[in-house]
Amino acid sequence: MIISHTHKFIFIKSWKTAGTSIEAALSEYCSGDDIVTPLGDYGFNRDEKGEWIHKSMNAGDFNQHDDALIIKRQIPSEVWADYFKFSIARNPWDRMISLFYWEHRRTPPPLAKKRFYHHLGVPFDELRDARKLFSEFVKKDDWETNDRFYAIDNQLCADFVIRYENLADGLSEVCKAVGIPITGLPQLKSGMREKSHHYSEYYDEETKNIVTERHNNDIRLLGYRFEGA
DSSP, X not given: OEEETTTTEEEOOOSSSSHHHHHHHHHTXXXXXXXXXXXXXXXXXXXXXXXXXXXXXXXXXXXXXXXXXXXXXXXXXXXXXXXXXXXXXXXXXXXXXXXXXXXXXXXXXXXXXXXXXXXXXXXXXXXXXXXXXXXXXXXXXXXXXXXXXXXXXXXXXXSEEEEGGGHHHHHHHHHHHHTOOOOOOOOOSOSOSOOSSOGXXXXXXXXXXXXXXXXXXXXXXXXXXXXXX
């Protein structure tokens, strides 16, 4: 999370949307009384060259993933009203796969291996075991949605919502809006997820409906839809 008094913007950092990369890129332009919350795991604070790039400062009682309402309550009303507020949204069904793999980053879900009988025509399902674990993960219902970072009382409160699917373009729009140079995007916290399968391959009707019901705001306010491979 960033509150930049220098450039008058508030970045509200959502979960599993490349927020750390955005935060690191924008922290380069923060100084003085600007607030940049520290990372929970500094093992991820290195770019492709191995250089430390995330600059935390003046965090005080703020945390990385404070939602919009928490931030609004902790800052002067004129700052909330006048600063450019933005966050990041992501296709909720895709985001759930990313969240699932993040939660299992120390024990990655196994992919099934082909047996001799698969070469004889027996159907092969590489995601069989991973899909079962994912189903259990979704049904536990102890995960949170991202709409609290850009919506209050079920209405958008952010001035701009970057789409994860168009991250670079969204960051460029933010940079233009707050008057800083358009910056590159470091790759942080990547490589946790198996990428050869489309997110839809992990779902059955029950898990798709659970995620759909919980993400009403993303669907209603941002137009996200479940798409097949």
